[in-house]
Amino acid sequence: MHFNPIYENDVLKFNTPLSESFSPYDYNGGTVVAIAGADYAVIASDTRLSSERIIYTREQSKLFQLSEKSIIGFSGCWCDVLTFTRLLESHLQHYRLQNNKIMSTIAIAQATSTMLYYKRFFPFSMQTVLAGLDSDGTGCVFGYDPLGHYERCNSQSLGSGGRFIRPFFDNWISSESRSCAHIASMELDDAITIIKDAYISVAERDIYTGDNVEIKIITQEGINGDTFKLRKD
Numbered sequence: 001m002h003f004n005p006i007y008e009n010d011v012l013k014f015n016t017p018l019s020e021s022f023s024p025y026d027y028n029g030g031t032v033v034a035i036a037g038a039d040y041a042v043i044a045s046d047t048r049l050s051s052e053r054i055i056y057t058r059e060q061s062k063l064f065q066l067s068e069k070s071i072i073g074f075s076g077c078w079c080d081v082l083t084f085t086r087l088l089e090s091h092l093q094h095y096r097l098q099n100n101k102i103m104s105t106i107a108i109a110q111a112t113s114t115m116l117y118y119k120r121f122f123p124f125s126m127q128t129v130l131a132g133l134d135s136d137g138t139g140c141v142f143g144y145d146p147l148g149h150y151e152r153c154n155s156q157s158l159g160s161g162g163r164f165i166r167p168f169f170d171n172w173i174s175s176e177s178r179s180c181a182h183i184a185s186m187e188l189d190d191a192i193t194i195i196k197d198a199y200i201s202v203a204e205r206d207i208y209t210g211d212n213v214e215i216k217i218i219t220q221e222g223i224n225g226d227t228f229k230l231r232k233d
Contacts, residue, residue: 026079027125029207030048031045031206031208031209034130034131035139037191039219040217044216046199070218071132072131075127077124083124088111088115104134108132112150139154169194188217200230211230
């Protein structure tokens with residue numbers, strides 16, 4: 001701890017203490033959303049990687065494909081994201097070599113939770129969402145907290161802009177204020193349109209979200225991608 005130097009009558013005195021703190025984390029922002037349907041799952045993220053008012057790159061993907069039926073997305077401290085994905089991909093490869101098969105989306109969800117909980121005393125500073133298809137071909141989305149707790153839901157919005165999108169999703173997807181019949185009949189094109197509208201809106205309110213949006217669509221036929229541009233200022 002240091003003290004703040006002040007001068008009184010040309011005499012140097014030390015009065016108010018100044019404290020110094022150190023954080024091993026850096027917040028690199030970004031927004032990740034996902035929607036699960038009857039036979040599809042959609043996950044999307046913006047491509048801006050920044051720190052406070054500095055933009056490091058406008059072309060950074062925050063989505064990582066784990067299998068033909070599952071994709072994971074992150075927001076937060078980017079060095080933690082890279083470390084965790086390296087460990088997770090190593091775990092999936094070890095499972096494939098031992099069992100001669102690809103880990104299912106549900107199993108990946110549990111493995112992700114276990115790996116996050118293992119670091120509970122020095123947790124990864126990131127927000128995580130997993131999207132994919134289960135063994136029945138039904139879309140599923142899993143949202144996590146930093147300690148590994150997770151839940152299956154039909155939509156998720158995380159990251160710096162997640163708090164702006166959540167009420168929008170509650171209204172249109174999670175049947176919080178709309179009839180379940182509307183949700184059950186939601187087609188893939190409708191889900192993509194909702195995601196695009198949400199990102200266009202949040203880019204006006206969150207400085208950490210912008211530039212481009214990367215969308216990944218997971219169906220039984222495979223994984224397809226789409227991108228569209230956001231504001232860059």
